[in-house]
Amino acid sequence: xxxxxxTTSAFPSPYAIETPxxxxxxxxxxxxxALFHEARRDVDENRFWFWNSMHFPLxxxxxxxxxxxxxxxALGVWQNRVFAVPPAMGIDYRVxxxxxxxxxxPVTDPDKIAERAGYFQQRAGYYYQHWDELYGKFxxxxxxxxxxxxxxxVPELPEYEADEVAFEDDRNTSFYEVLAAYDRTLRxxxxxxxxxxxxxxxxxxxxxxxxxxxxxxxxxxPDQHIAQMIAGIDVLLFKPxxxxxxxxxxxIDTGVDGAFTEARRPAEIDAELAGSEAGRxxxxxxxGIKDPWFNMxxxxxxxxxxxxxxxxxxxxxxxxxxHVRALRDGEEVERPTEELARxxxxxxxxxxxxxxxxxRKAFQELLMLSRTVFPYVEEHKFFCxxxxxxxxxxxxREFGALLxxxxxxxxxxxxxxxxxxxxxxxxxxxxxxxxTGGQALGPAHWPPIVARRKELLRRLGEWTPPPAIGAxxxxxxxxxxxxxxxxxxxxxxxxxxxxxxxxxxxxAAASPGVVEGVARVVVDVEEIARVRDGxxxxxxxxxxxxxxxxSNVKAVVTDIGGVMSHAAIVCREYGLPAVVGTGRAxxxxxxxxxxxVDGTSGVVxxxxx
Amino acid sequence: xxxxxxxPLRQLRRSDAEAFGGKSANLGELLSAGIxxxxxxxxxxxxxxxFIAETGLGGAIASAMARASSGTxxxxxxxxxxIGEAMRFAPLPEGVRAGLESHxxxxxxxxxxxxxxxxxxxAIGEDGEDATFAGQQESFLWVRGFEHLCDAVRDCxxxxxxxxxxxxxxxxxxxxxxxxxxxxxxxxxxxEVSGVxxxxxxxxxxxxxxxxEASWGLGIAVVGGETTPDDFLVSKVTGEVVRRTVxxxxxxxxxxxxxxxxxxxxxxxxxxxxPCLREEHLAALVDLARRVERHYGAHQDVxxxxxxxxxxxxxxxxxxxxPVTAVPERAPKLSGSALSLVLGTFGAPPAANEPD
Numbered sequence: 026x027x028x029x030x031x032t033t034s035a036f037p038s039p040y041a042i043e044t045p046x047x048x049x050x051x052x053x054x055x056x057x058x059a060l061f062h063e064a065r066r067d068v069d070e071n072r073f074w075f076w077n078s079m080h081f082p083l084x085x086x087x088x089x090x091x092x093x094x095x096x097x098x099a100l101g102v103w104q105n106r107v108f109a110v111p112p113a114m115g116i117d118y119r120v121x122x123x124x125x126x127x128x129x130x131p132v133t134d135p136d137k138i139a140e141r142a143g144y145f146q147q148r149a150g151y152y153y154q155h156w157d158e159l160y161g162k163f164x165x166x167x168x169x170x171x172x173x174x175x176x177x178x179v180p181e182l183p184e185y186e187a188d189e190v191a192f193e194d195d196r197n198t199s200f201y202e203v204l205a206a207y208d209r210t211l212r213x214x215x216x217x218x219x220x221x222x223x224x225x226x227x228x229x230x231x232x233x234x235x236x237x238x239x240x241x242x243x244x245x246x247p248d249q250h251i252a253q254m255i256a257g258i259d260v261l262l263f264k265p266x267x268x269x270x271x272x273x274x275x276x277i278d279t280g281v282d283g284a285f286t287e288a289r290r291p292a293e294i295d296a297e298l299a300g301s302e303a304g305r306x307x308x309x310x311x312x313g314i315k316d317p318w319f320n321m322x323x324x325x326x327x328x329x330x331x332x333x334x335x336x337x338x339x340x341x342x343x344x345x346x347x348h349v350r351a352l353r354d355g356e357e358v359e360r361p362t363e364e365l366a367r368x369x370x371x372x373x374x375x376x377x378x379x380x381x382x383x384x385r386k387a388f389q390e391l392l393m394l395s396r397t398v399f400p401y402v403e404e405h406k407f408f409c410x411x412x413x414x415x416x417x418x419x420x421x422r423e424f425g426a427l428l429x430x431x432x433x434x435x436x437x438x439x440x441x442x443x444x445x446x447x448x449x450x451x452x453x454x455x456x457x458x459x460x461t462g463g464q465a466l467g468p469a470h471w472p473p474i475v476a477r478r479k480e481l482l483r484r485l486g487e488w489t490p491p492p493a494i495g496a497x498x499x500x501x502x503x504x505x506x507x508x509x510x511x512x513x514x515x516x517x518x519x520x521x522x523x524x525x526x527x528x529x530x531x532x533a534a535a536s537p538g539v540v541e542g543v544a545r546v547v548v549d550v551e552e553i554a555r556v557r558d559g560x561x562x563x564x565x566x567x568x569x570x571x572x573x574x575x576s577n578v579k580a581v582v583t584d585i586g587g588v589m590s591h592a593a594i595v596c597r598e599y600g601l602p603a604v605v606g607t608g609r610a611x612x613x614x615x616x617x618x619x620x621x622v623d624g625t626s627g628v629v630x631x632x633x634x
Numbered sequence: 635x636x637x638x639x640x641x642p643l644r645q646l647r648r649s650d651a652e653a654f655g656g657k658s659a660n661l662g663e664l665l666s667a668g669i670x671x672x673x674x675x676x677x678x679x680x681x682x683x684x685f686i687a688e689t690g691l692g693g694a695i696a697s698a699m700a701r702a703s704s705g706t707x708x709x710x711x712x713x714x715x716x717i718g719e720a721m722r723f724a725p726l727p728e729g730v731r732a733g734l735e736s737h738x739x740x741x742x743x744x745x746x747x748x749x750x751x752x753x754x755x756x757a758i759g760e761d762g763e764d765a766t767f768a769g770q771q772e773s774f775l776w777v778r779g780f781e782h783l784c785d786a787v788r789d790c791x792x793x794x795x796x797x798x799x800x801x802x803x804x805x806x807x808x809x810x811x812x813x814x815x816x817x818x819x820x821x822x823x824x825x826e827v828s829g830v831x832x833x834x835x836x837x838x839x840x841x842x843x844x845x846x847e848a849s850w851g852l853g854i855a856v857v858g859g860e861t862t863p864d865d866f867l868v869s870k871v872t873g874e875v876v877r878r879t880v881x882x883x884x885x886x887x888x889x890x891x892x893x894x895x896x897x898x899x900x901x902x903x904x905x906x907x908x909p910c911l912r913e914e915h916l917a918a919l920v921d922l923a924r925r926v927e928r929h930y931g932a933h934q935d936v937x938x939x940x941x942x943x944x945x946x947x948x949x950x951x952x953x954x955x956x957p958v959t960a961v962p963e964r965a966p967k968l969s970g971s972a973l974s975l976v977l978g979t980f981g982a983p984p985a986a987n988e989p990d
Contacts, residue, residue: 112981390972
């Protein structure tokens with residue numbers, strides 16, 4: 026990402042961020058390479074980092090860093106080493122007070138960009154042309170991987186090894202099996218992220234290109250309409266809800282809906298249903314939909330505490346309770362798929378008709394491509410983030426249980442307070458002392474660490490991370506950063522101006538363009554004579570009587586008025602940026618101040634406030 | 635094809651713009667397309683030319699304009715004053731006067747021999763068609779009585795020489811030909827709500843949107859920027875209101891209770907922050923926008939009003955429609971395959987991104 030190298034960034038330096046009280050030593054929870062270190066200060070301080078609050082809104086438990094390292098490894102390898110996206114390598118991350126900040130690694134050498142474009146064109150082109158076939162393979166690979174992590178056996182450490190170990194020469198001992206199982210658990214995570222990012226960039230890229238086309242030609246089109254034109258009708262993520270709706274209907278039809286009253290816990294409902302034949306039949310029907318739909322997660326994030334519906338069915342039950350009530354009230358809860366399909370085609374037709382012929386052709390082709398990639402974009406979260414990850418975290422819990430059983434942890438859940446390499450260390454010692462019969466240090470070593478980190482996370486959770494740190498970028502050009510996080514140049518500028526505090530006014534964007542200049546506040550028509558060439562006129566209203574002086578001013582800012590007042594029209598006619606209806610420009614701005622008028626976004630900024 | 639100095643609006647079409655001015659011709663065109671427009675008649679530019687010729691004002695105008703060519707605000711104002719005064723005291727040609735009287739009489743309804751009319755200038759030539767000649771010509775509202783109508787017609791003509799019209803003409807360098815002007819006379823609409831709509835978003839250029847601004851009372855408050863109107867952006871495709879900003883509308887123009895003209899009054903506190911359009915009004919306006927746009931095959935800027943005491947659809951009338959001239963450049967047209975566009979998203983240089 027291009028960044029200004031000056032020291033006057035709008036954002037705080039990553040090296041100047043204070044540790045919240047009582048959080049000293051937070052760094053111990055994270056890999057050494059995840060920190061802002063003095064050894065790379067010259068570089069890191071001059072890069073633009075933004076808080077990845079989309080994926081990591083909470084301070085990271087030590088073990089959950091596996092879900093930071095692995096995805097950025099996988100994103101990087103596909104983007105940089107496989108597809109060779111021309112201007113962007115991968116994403117670097119750092120942890121500050123427990124929160125994840127990220128930045129892109131740009132490619133700036135034009136020769137290198139051209140070289141990468143050759144690879145990218147061939148490889149990405151191949152994926153788009155064979156999308157359905159390749160995506161079919163993805164689903165098979167993911168299902169295989171999910172089966173593997175589900176079935177992966179975490180051995181007990183027995184008093185004596187089984188007879189097979191003694192009598193069959195191809196059997197390994199438990200120390201090896203524990204270490205191998207843990208290693209395989211970590212590798213399964215890497216495989217999942219590898220599969221995840223195989224398609225992610227290209228899927229979002231097609232979607233975004235279509236979306237950009239729509240927004241460039243139809244600047245006010247609601248995002249919702251773009252999504253509607255692309256969206257599949259038979260969307261996998263709607264299925265769990267559809268199944269639960271059917272179950273709600275079954276409950277009513279078989280007269281067991283009385284069990285589903287507001288605020289009741291799943292266990293209470295189950296207990297009541299188990300008492301009747303119809304209730305037991307309902308529970309059986311529920312069992313029938315659990316695979317795969319109860320692999321939904323209770324939260325949308327990459328943390329160990331987001332469980333599957335199997336582990337915590339409260340969302341599913343609450344949904345049935347809601348459907349039961351809606352059905353009783355006669356509300357239509359069936360998704361009108363035919364109507365949705367008609368509306369989707371109507372939107373595509375009508376928007377297409379507003380475009381000129383060449384653009385319409387590109388619009389239609391991109392729409393088709395977006396619909397092709399859509400199943401991946403929509404479904405990968407179910408396979409990867411929900412189904413796989415909830416099972417994977419549970420597998421890690423099994424190792425936690427093993428460590429807890431041998432006194433290394435007080436509770437299986439405490440395993441998430443250790444980094445994955447620390448867990449490997451603990452397992453190393455566990456199998457060693459199990460094998461040797463020696464005294465383990467782990468039970469004295471790990472519990473105090475766990476206790477301290479729980480307290481650290483609690484306190485770090487009270488800290489508010491700034492949206493961005495480091496240098497203010499001139500422009501955001503990294504396609505992944507724009508596509509996946511929606512961080513654009515404009516967004517960064519909004520953050521930057523919010524950091525600066527006051528001196529910012531918003532109004533209606535009446536005439537596009539951005540200029541800077543000296544403000545001339547005119548509250549009375551008598552003062553118009555004082556307007557000098559190149560001034561920015563700041564006035565209470567956009568009186569058309571002042572039109573003659575518009576050829577002298579650079580921009581117009583008003584307290585009141587709309588984008589269709591005649592003066593606003595005249596501004597557009599003259600090509601003068603205008604922001605109208607700011608409410609308080611004449612009282613906030615003083616003659617002689619340097620101001621910036623952004624008539625495109627409707628923002629006025631006092632530069633020397 | 636209308637003949638003479640004066641014609642009912644319904645007989646005019648777009649092609650009559652040169653004779654009757656853009657506004658009158660357009661209103662005739664709208665009527666022919668079935669768009670509701672208040673009834674009225676149009677005075678041709680030939681009436682103005684006869685007026686200048688019969689009164690011999692040409693010389694006085696030319697010498698005043700020569701003084702104004704310096705371009706300073708003071709000289710422009712002095713020229714305007716001189717020309718305006720001379721025009722106001724000159725008699726109308728007899729033919730024009732008789733025509734006005736007869737057509738004004740046609741507008742009279744039961745028991746109202748002096749109907750209230752709106753008298754507006756209808757610019758000829760480039761100023762009218764190609765540029766959005768923002769507010770540089772006059773409107774006289776709630777004019778009652780024949781003599782007052784004659785005065786208002788003369789005042790419209792004089793508005794060719796307001797200081798800002800003189801300044802605008804000087805800035806645009808549109809000198810040369812002598813300016814002329816038509817006049818539009820229409821039955822007055824007692825507007826409860828007025829506003830402007832664009833058949834696209836004039837700021838972003840989005841053709842899928844209808845942009846609507848509306849405020850209480852007569853339209854001059856919105857057009858003149860004297861109030862911050864309610865502001866709506868509505869999707870033509872789905873009818874959804876994409877943006878809705880309800881503002882404090884502090885003033886409105888209403889008919890002067892004395893019977894003639896208008897007065898600017900404070901909006902009562904309880905109505906200021908109240909949205910002045912409801913969903914059904916927005917739907918009717920979007921429908922109107924689509925019809926107007928379809929008829930012209932180009933984006934239009936439409937002034938409209940909702941008549942007091944009437945309900946939809948009768949309440950909604952169009953007072954004016956003009957082509958939108960200052961829409962921002964649309965994004966460049968796109969060509970190339972979908973794939974090359976996607977590769978472009980990833981920063982592949984255009985030359986290299988057309989796959990084999």
